Amino acid sequence: MRKKQEEYTGPSGVLLVDKAPDMTSHDVVAIARRALNTKKIGHCGTLDPMATGLLMLVIGKATKIQDLLMSEDKVYEGTMTLGTRTSTQDREGEVVETREVGDYSEAEIAAAFESFTGEFEQLPPMVSAIKQGGVPLYKLARKGQEVERKMRPVCVTRYEIDKIDLPEITFKVFCSKGFYVRTYANDIGEKLGCGAHLSALRRSNSGKFNLERAVTVDQLKDANPEVLLPALISLAEISLMRGA
Known part of the structure; x- marks a missing residue:
């Protein structure tokens, strides 16, 4: 009998990060994985190492809407x-x-x-x-x-x-x-x-999202849950933002 897959219980939502220069988008994802203690993280739209600014991380159940968020202008x-x-x-x-x-x-x-x-x-x-x-x-x-x-x-x-x-x-x-x-x-x-x-x-x-609610890479490295968890944008809020 096939073992039932355990339901994901970690953090979920979208985390906006102001990417620093001279690092890849994958570097930011790796830092976020350690900071939030979860492997279930992806990013929406690669930024080249020289580029800075808005990098959207989808975490937990938000990974299901990654393609939807990536399609935004x-x-x-x-x-x-x-x-x-x-x-x-x-x-x-x-x-x-x-x-x-x-x-x-x-x-x-x-x-x-x-x-x-x-x-x-x-x-x-x-x-x-x-x-x-x-x-x-x-x-x-x-x-x-x-x-x-x-x-x-x-x-x-x-x-x-x-x-x-x-x-x-x-x-x-x-x-x-x-x-x-x-x-x-x-x-x-x-x-x-x-x-x-x-x-x-x-x-x-990117779409309805901007840098106003973004955390810095240094804040991400500090891994302070009092800063990072409140910064997560929930799936419910995303649905309201997009008019769904």
């Missing part, structure tokens, strides 16, 4: 540096090309951003977690391999150009799931004719 704050292309499309890669940066007007820059608004397709970068033949692309990239990738449909509902201080442009982008901000920066640089790479990135929103 996102908001990112970023900085692109014109004139330099890199192997990873961000500041962590090797410089592969440098070009002169023109004295672009605000109108020219806005036109480049405007060309990547609404629904369009992106070519995923080689340094990404997308799998081909069961192998993540970034593992192939580490071996110096480049494979053919399929264009993927994405959507930008809005953008804001916050500051232009050439060669840097600071911006916000409101986008769909599966959107690569570093590819966005690269493509805008190509549109301008000088190339670009993403030099800073912060995720501020």
